[in-house]
Amino acid sequence: MQKLKIIRDDRFKNIHVQVRMIAKLEEEKINARMILAYLMNEVSKKYDTKQKLSNELDRLYGASYHASSTIVGATQVFIFKTKTIHPKYMKNNIDLLSAQCELLSEFIMRPNMIDGSFNSENIEEAKRNLKNSMQRMFDDPSSYCMNKALKVAGYGQPLGCSVSDDLNKVDEVTAQEIYEAYQELITNLQVDIQVLGDVEKDAVEECIHKYLTTTSEVRGEVTPDYRMKYVEMDKHMEEVKPLSQSYLTSVYTTQISNRDEQYSALRIANIIFGQIPSSLLFQELREKESLCYSVYSALNPYDAVLLVATGVDTINIDKTKKLIDVQLTRMKNGEFDDNLVPVAKKMLINSLKSSKDDVNAIFALEYRNTLFGITDSVDDMITKIASVNKKDVVEIMKQVELVTTYTVKGVQEDD
Numbered sequence: 001m002q003k004l005k006i007i008r009d010d011r012f013k014n015i016h017v018q019v020r021m022i023a024k025l026e027e028e029k030i031n032a033r034m035i036l037a038y039l040m041n042e043v044s045k046k047y048d049t050k051q052k053l054s055n056e057l058d059r060l061y062g063a064s065y066h067a068s069s070t071i072v073g074a075t076q077v078f079i080f081k082t083k084t085i086h087p088k089y090m091k092n093n094i095d096l097l098s099a100q101c102e103l104l105s106e107f108i109m110r111p112n113m114i115d116g117s118f119n120s121e122n123i124e125e126a127k128r129n130l131k132n133s134m135q136r137m138f139d140d141p142s143s144y145c146m147n148k149a150l151k152v153a154g155y156g157q158p159l160g161c162s163v164s165d166d167l168n169k170v171d172e173v174t175a176q177e178i179y180e181a182y183q184e185l186i187t188n189l190q191v192d193i194q195v196l197g198d199v200e201k202d203a204v205e206e207c208i209h210k211y212l213t214t215t216s217e218v219r220g221e222v223t224p225d226y227r228m229k230y231v232e233m234d235k236h237m238e239e240v241k242p243l244s245q246s247y248l249t250s251v252y253t254t255q256i257s258n259r260d261e262q263y264s265a266l267r268i269a270n271i272i273f274g275q276i277p278s279s280l281l282f283q284e285l286r287e288k289e290s291l292c293y294s295v296y297s298a299l300n301p302y303d304a305v306l307l308v309a310t311g312v313d314t315i316n317i318d319k320t321k322k323l324i325d326v327q328l329t330r331m332k333n334g335e336f337d338d339n340l341v342p343v344a345k346k347m348l349i350n351s352l353k354s355s356k357d358d359v360n361a362i363f364a365l366e367y368r369n370t371l372f373g374i375t376d377s378v379d380d381m382i383t384k385i386a387s388v389n390k391k392d393v394v395e396i397m398k399q400v401e402l403v404t405t406y407t408v409k410g411v412q413e414d415d
Helices: 027-042 050-059 098-108 120-139 141-153 166-171 174-189 200-209 264-276 281-288 312-331 340-355 359-372 379-388 391-397
Strands: 003-010 012-024 064-072 073-085 192-199 236-241 245-253 294-299 305-312 399-410
Touching: 003 200, 003 305, 003 359, 012 098, 012 174, 012 359, 027 064, 027 073, 027 120, 027 166, 027 174, 027 312, 027 359, 027 399, 050 064, 064 098, 064 391, 073 098, 098 200, 120 166, 120 174, 141 236, 141 245, 141 305, 141 399, 192 359, 200 399, 245 312, 264 305, 264 340, 264 379, 264 391, 281 294, 281 305, 281 312, 305 312, 312 391, 312 399, 340 359, 340 379
Parallel strands: 003 192, 236 399
Antiparallel strands: 012 073, 012 192, 064 073, 245 305, 245 399, 294 305
């Protein structure tokens, strides 16, 4: 059973339609689903070549279409989205809303399959695209280090079930597994449809009913948030690569997801810890000790995880780890400038205000609200942020625990 959310907003010149389908994260299905998303991004039964799709998008006055699959917390989400200019800005009277809903229907309900199987050439191209994406991650030492840290710290939990770092496993995915992933998508996944723009409710509902009625009966069984458990493991894990410098990623449990009331305080704490030039990590590691060019902390909001990442000279690895530990202890003891709290609050509030004009941010918030059955607006979030004080920040950081620090140790080729 699908759910429709109409976001009426006359500030935008475009009409955006997004279809999201959410599935429980299952490691053995991740690659098949990723390949399926690449397949459904390129061709359908009607638009069986890239040129035909390009011609149709041109006919719709520069419309766009994109399909993808991404991991969100304990789930994997398919996103199908289109964008067209609003007809009121066109001289010709064309029903672009119907056209984009029909386009989505073509790709979701009528993929390019013959006798229950996707075209083998299309499958091979989709596999190449996925492997190329993985290879780009391998080739970036910082991204590689973070991926390894998450997989190690989250082993046996959703966080550890990211896309496989084994290219051979992509090649091993069969046409049957991809077909089964597609059947699951159209019959057994929770479906949410969002429409944003200067649109009329009746017109939208008519288009959705005509083109995007799915057969899925699933509703409300899958939510992405969970709290990664603290697991006893080696606090310092390392591998050696022929690089000019080393990279570190530390993974911490917070026990706070973005559904929790304390999440506002955690966001403020994260900014003070390592998100701004006056943060503890930046000031101590870069400005005072000159250990790195960049160091930052970040939140995985659906996993209840905090990360710290940086790149340093190999001889400074141990010193860097100790200094990061010291800054976390300072946060837990409240040993930071009181003025950092209002600075962080102002920064976050300004960012939230800006998100009102960001299409992707609007969709993300509305989808979060739908999944959690809540009605938080940006103004509601700003109110919560404004109420955070230093004591809240200290208390929230007291429950942050290091799981592990993964280091990609750079050595010269000769060494």
